[in-house]
Amino acid sequence: MATTATEAATLGDFSQYLPTFATVEEERLHRKQRLAAGFRLFGKYGFDEGVAGHITARDPEHLDQFWVNPFGMNFKHIRVSDLVRVDRNGKVVEGNASVNTAAFAIHSQVHEARPDVVAAAHSHSLHGKAWSSLGRLLDPLTQDACAFYDDHSLFDDYTGVVLDLEEGKRIAHALGDHKAVILRNHGLLTVGHSVDEAVWWFITMERTCQAQLLAEAAGTPVLISPEAAQHTAGQVGGHVAGWFSFSPLYDWIVREQPDLLD
Numbered sequence: 001m002a003t004t005a006t007e008a009a010t011l012g013d014f015s016q017y018l019p020t021f022a023t024v025e026e027e028r029l030h031r032k033q034r035l036a037a038g039f040r041l042f043g044k045y046g047f048d049e050g051v052a053g054h055i056t057a058r059d060p061e062h063l064d065q066f067w068v069n070p071f072g073m074n075f076k077h078i079r080v081s082d083l084v085r086v087d088r089n090g091k092v093v094e095g096n097a098s099v100n101t102a103a104f105a106i107h108s109q110v111h112e113a114r115p116d117v118v119a120a121a122h123s124h125s126l127h128g129k130a131w132s133s134l135g136r137l138l139d140p141l142t143q144d145a146c147a148f149y150d151d152h153s154l155f156d157d158y159t160g161v162v163l164d165l166e167e168g169k170r171i172a173h174a175l176g177d178h179k180a181v182i183l184r185n186h187g188l189l190t191v192g193h194s195v196d197e198a199v200w201w202f203i204t205m206e207r208t209c210q211a212q213l214l215a216e217a218a219g220t221p222v223l224i225s226p227e228a229a230q231h232t233a234g235q236v237g238g239h240v241a242g243w244f245s246f247s248p249l250y251d252w253i254v255r256e257q258p259d260l261l262d
């Protein structure tokens with residue numbers, strides 16, 4: 001979704017604060033720092049479940065390669081220096097660890113199908129996976145939920161752990177040009193034009209699933225009208241809004257756990 005005039009007016013024109021880089025090395029380091037912080041936040045929010053879950057960041061120079069977490073390492077321990085880079089064939093080209101086969105199968109196909117996507121996030125977070133079992137899209141119940149209004153989809157075909165590229169391709173196809181896809185009986189997957197954005201959408205989507213589960217358990221929630229949901233999506237659901245929403249979380253986790261930058 002492009003930044004709209006409404007969004008710029010509502011949030012201020014934060015696009016002027018988007019980082020620029022003098023060299024590709026600087027941009028790579030910036031993405032890796034955001035990625036390591038994303039893992040620490042996933043750990044902080046309890047989105048880890050054993051060895052499941054992955055966030056990827058496209059390399060700014062080698063566009064068919066991406067950075068990902070080392071397989072089996074706790075999100076809460078991941079530092080910039082722990083991240084590994086894989087090529088389009090799943091071969092580790094930088095870093096000393098293996099990569100989760102499912103991470104490669106899903107993320108390589110998402111990055112390939114969506115050249116605009118810099119980062120993709122997936123984990124087996126509790127409320128996301130509970131919601132996914134219902135096989136339904138999220139409703140516009142809250143202002144935050146409107147970020148996903150008309151901008152997420154459902155992958156309605158669970159067959160087991162995603163190990164082959166064909167299934168990754170089908171997930172990428174289900175994602176389409178949206179910011180998120182609900183993988184039925186599995187969990188959530190979000191993407192963004194920055195690591196910041198993909199991580200933010202994941203965090204707020206997980207909480208949106210929690211909010212809808214709570215609301216429906218308690219009664220019959222009132223939906224926001226389609227017109228108001230569309231309008232609000234323009235205010236809270238754009239790339240810059242997503243990027244900016246991540247910044248207080250980044251500041252928080254770096255101040256609390258500065259070793260993530262090592």
Ligand SMILES: [Zn+2]
Pocket residue numbers: 052053102122123124186187
């Ligand atoms: Zn998974």
